[in-house]
Amino acid sequence: MAAKRSGAESKGSARRGVSPRSGQPPRNEPPLSLERIVATAVELLDAEGVDGLKMRRLADRLGAGAMSLYWHVGNKEEVFDLALDSVLEYRGPPEIDASQDWRGEIVHMLEDWRASMLRHPWSASLLPRRALGPNTLSRLELLSKTLSGAGVADADLNVAIWSLWNFVIGATTTRANFDLSDDDRTAAQQRLTGLSQDYPTIERSRLLLDNDWDGAFRKGLDFLLDGLAPRQ
Amino acid sequence: MAAKRSGAESKGSARRGVSPRSGQPPRNEPPLSLERIVATAVELLDAEGVDGLKMRRLADRLGAGAMSLYWHVGNKEEVFDLALDSVLEYRGPPEIDASQDWRGEIVHMLEDWRASMLRHPWSASLLPRRALGPNTLSRLELLSKTLSGAGVADADLNVAIWSLWNFVIGATTTRANFDLSDDDRTAAQQRLTGLSQDYPTIERSRLLLDNDWDGAFRKGLDFLLDGLAPRQ
DNA sequence: CAATTTAATCGTACGACGTACGAGTCAATC
DNA sequence: GATTGACTCGTACGTCGTACGATTAAATTG
Numbered sequence: 001m002a003a004k005r006s007g008a009e010s011k012g013s014a015r016r017g018v019s020p021r022s023g024q025p026p027r028n029e030p031p032l033s034l035e036r037i038v039a040t041a042v043e044l045l046d047a048e049g050v051d052g053l054k055m056r057r058l059a060d061r062l063g064a065g066a067m068s069l070y071w072h073v074g075n076k077e078e079v080f081d082l083a084l085d086s087v088l089e090y091r092g093p094p095e096i097d098a099s100q101d102w103r104g105e106i107v108h109m110l111e112d113w114r115a116s117m118l119r120h121p122w123s124a125s126l127l128p129r130r131a132l133g134p135n136t137l138s139r140l141e142l143l144s145k146t147l148s149g150a151g152v153a154d155a156d157l158n159v160a161i162w163s164l165w166n167f168v169i170g171a172t173t174t175r176a177n178f179d180l181s182d183d184d185r186t187a188a189q190q191r192l193t194g195l196s197q198d199y200p201t202i203e204r205s206r207l208l209l210d211n212d213w214d215g216a217f218r219k220g221l222d223f224l225l226d227g228l229a230p231r232q
Numbered sequence: 233m234a235a236k237r238s239g240a241e242s243k244g245s246a247r248r249g250v251s252p253r254s255g256q257p258p259r260n261e262p263p264l265s266l267e268r269i270v271a272t273a274v275e276l277l278d279a280e281g282v283d284g285l286k287m288r289r290l291a292d293r294l295g296a297g298a299m300s301l302y303w304h305v306g307n308k309e310e311v312f313d314l315a316l317d318s319v320l321e322y323r324g325p326p327e328i329d330a331s332q333d334w335r336g337e338i339v340h341m342l343e344d345w346r347a348s349m350l351r352h353p354w355s356a357s358l359l360p361r362r363a364l365g366p367n368t369l370s371r372l373e374l375l376s377k378t379l380s381g382a383g384v385a386d387a388d389l390n391v392a393i394w395s396l397w398n399f400v401i402g403a404t405t406t407r408a409n410f411d412l413s414d415d416d417r418t419a420a421q422q423r424l425t426g427l428s429q430d431y432p433t434i435e436r437s438r439l440l441l442d443n444d445w446d447g448a449f450r451k452g453l454d455f456l457l458d459g460l461a462p463r464q
Numbered sequence: 465c466a467a468t469t470t471a472a473t474c475g476t477a478c479g480a481c482g483t484a485c486g487a488g489t490c491a492a493t494c
Numbered sequence: 495g496a497t498t499g500a501c502t503c504g505t506a507c508g509t510c511g512t513a514c515g516a517t518t519a520a521a522t523t524g
Contacts, residue, residue, distance in 0.1 A: 032472080055511065065474035067512075072472095076511065128405035129357050137431055144433035156451075157437040162403070163452035169405060170398030173360035199369055201376035205389040219388075220395035227459030264501080287482065297503035299483075304501095308482065 029063035034072050041083045045122045084126045085133030087116055102150035110168050117172045124176035128169060152229055160228045167224055175213050261295035266304050273315040277354045312358055317365030319352045334382035341374060342400050349404045356408035360401060384461055392460045399456055407445050
């Protein structure tokens, strides 16, 4: 029976202590494991982007045969899902729960969210297409709890959460996209400036020229929070 | 010289009137053209999704050989870009420019934007990854002009536009993603309900259970606009 | 201890894909 | 009639995900 490892977590099982293995090629790599596969997939994605992740290349980096991966994962899509969720873990706010400042807490979590994804730009283009992993759900739960504690009515909670989610997703995917290749960007800017008679107001608003993405995110988020829960 | 068609628009050139062509298979298809390729690509994407678009299949639908496409487009990516932008055309508000109601105008354009993308769910996962086409830029220009006319300060214009863009992109990609496959969704809901002790507030807010996406979009957009330009 | 089962690895091979290359077909032009 | 240029397409190559089954080594059982 060629049963695959499924729902269960990786057992690890620490096969062999240090014995250098009797096989011809002196394998000094540690054995395969889900953790190692996912971690290496993240490395590879960071280095080569979404299109750079090939099962053979991933296996190479792991010092394994391509087909060995399939004992640990069902298919390539699963690798994407796992890599994505692994990057979205949240460690919580720094100070000792200043549970007063709900607004600061939300801003911190969302900025951290965005930062995590921008550290791994491929994640931005992956997230919208994938199911919600446990780390994503945890962030949503925290968001719900904080907003609810801040007095947002249950009837508005749903909308509030989605609005913030939408904002983060939109901001991050857009930013990550413009990040790829500075030359592309300058080319696009030049093209746009050439077309500035077609888009005069865009030109005037310096929409694509300013580079203060962090500031724009923060300010936009403030606007949105103002709308969701007007200060006093 | 195997020069490719480039920047120039498709000349059409109406070769042959009705002559049934002397070749063996009686080709009654009209000749290839960029328009026909893009239109058929949209059909195919609607029917089969992003992964369903293969150059061979597209050529089949067009009654052509796979390699014939490459006279009209540079590569598959270009097909994606063209299909995406073709779906994002905006025809403007219905009534005869009630240029008073800037807020209504913005809401109309953004709701139309979202609707266009949801009519072609593949576009939602494509847009964040692609350069801005002319139709997208037109919408941004309209947005800029309207906000500016509504009295939004030039200093805030940039942030306002990005915030609205982010909201639309996030809302649409998320919605389009959840749309694919009802069975997947019920399965996910069941999985979530099973995990409801881990995510109690999500459960309580009915985050993934309510289906009023349109209402949530509209309400969230209102909140955001409230924050961007407080009424009076 | 030997026999068996289980966990894990990996070589080979297959079908599908994007597309490079160059030969082919036709209408328009000289 | 010869040439040119716009357009079509069959073949072929390299690459990808992964099905299949052989192989090995550890764990378990007698």
